[in-house]
Amino acid sequence: MAKAEFYSVKLLAKQMIARAVLALHFEKPQGFVFQAGQFVQFKVPTADGAVVIRNFSLAAPPAAPDLEFCAKMIPGGKASDWFTSLPVGEGAEISAARGVFVCSGKEERPKVLVATGVGLAPIISILEDAVPRAPATPFRLLWGVRSAADLFWPGRLPALAERHQNFSFLITLSQPAGNWGGERGRVTERLPGLITPGADYYLCGSLAMVKEARSMILDQGIALPRIKIEIF
Ligand SMILES: Cc1cc2nc3c(=O)[nH]c(=O)nc-3n(C[C@H](O)[C@H](O)[C@H](O)COP(=O)(O)OP(=O)(O)OC[C@H]3O[C@@H](n4cnc5c(N)ncnc54)[C@H](O)[C@@H]3O)c2cc1C
CATH class of the missing domain: 2.40.30.10 (Translation factors)
Structure with missing residues (x-):
């Protein structure tokens, strides 16, 4: 049918x-x-x-x-x-569900995922699905929002990182209040340290962020098919 x-x-x-x-x-x-x-x-x-x-x-x-x-x-x-x-x-x-912003999670190539704001939505679905199924694959998430008031799902990322050694994450605020004790700056300022030659990349967020992050990754010699994007 x-x-x-x-x-x-x-x-x-x-x-x-x-x-x-x-x-x-x-x-x-x-x-x-x-x-x-x-x-x-x-x-x-x-x-x-x-x-x-x-x-x-x-x-x-x-x-x-x-x-x-x-x-x-x-x-x-x-x-x-x-x-x-x-x-x-x-x-x-x-x-019905659509789109090709998906990850098999079977290949052992490291995965680097970058999200801004609600761009975390498809990425958390990928992480919660793939991280437990692919324990030999390292997954590294970089998530950026403007300020602490824009953060959501406080427990989900720490819970996944606690349960699975193959997952880690970094949150960065582009306009933090003075008392913010975590990372500061836009995701594109934090991205260079995460670019690894053998990895697959997943980028989701605004057009400006996705374009800038993709060109930074391409500049490091990563092939275009290794980069998946979703623009909100
Ligand atoms: C594949 C895909 C998946 C998406 N998934 C999500 C998701 O999970 N969560 C989510 O929130 N959105 C998601 N979006 C974006 C979403 O589809 C809407 O376009 C967006 O939320 C606008 O919603 P709206 O109908 O309330 O505003 P609209 O009626 O479309 O827009 C009202 C006004 O706001 C402006 N505007 C539109 N988007 C933005 C924005 N992001 N920031 C500031 N101003 C804006 C418009 O130009 C317009 O002037 C996704 C988009 C795509 C293509």
Whole structure:
């Protein structure tokens, strides 16, 4: 039987998890399959009665019981407004999973993953899926946000690093308050120390960050097919 193009999904829970980031959990519909790192398209009804399409990455691994998303809240944004007003228990329409920003996790080449802001969504799905399955593969994450108020999922990265020696992460803030005790600066300032000749690279975030990080990696002689990108 042909795969249904759109699925009806029920909103189970939603919560603001950072200054402008809303996490949403939807019931996983029967027959819905995806690979870690993929995204779906939401049909977003607008105030004038139209429907627009917006893409959101699946932010939990395929083995998780529900479908999780994290959405940056943009004032006046169509998906942002609709997600904000959607009551728990209501339905939404999503497409089948799409995209090639995926990682098999089987190859032993080290993986370097770079995210800014909600660009962490597909990357955490990849990490929680692949890190436990590929214990001989080193995974190194570099995640950047503007300030501490933009950080979310405080426990997820430390829990993964505690359980799996093949995973480590570095968080950097581009505009930290004076009392921030961690790394400072944009991800592209921290990236040079992480570029390794034999690694695969996964970059997700704004166009500016992805372009700059990719050209820094290419400048180190890494071949283009070793770099996967997702631009939000
Ligand atoms: C493959 C893919 C996966 C994606 N996954 C995610 C995800 O997991 N989480 C997520 O939050 N987003 C994700 N996005 C981006 C998302 O699809 C929307 O484009 C974005 O969130 C805009 O949503 P909106 O409808 O609320 O705003 P819109 O109605 O599209 O835009 C309102 C206004 O805000 C501006 N705007 C649009 N995006 C931004 C931005 N990022 N920052 C500042 N201003 C902006 C627009 O130019 C417009 O003026 C993904 C995009 C792609 C292509």
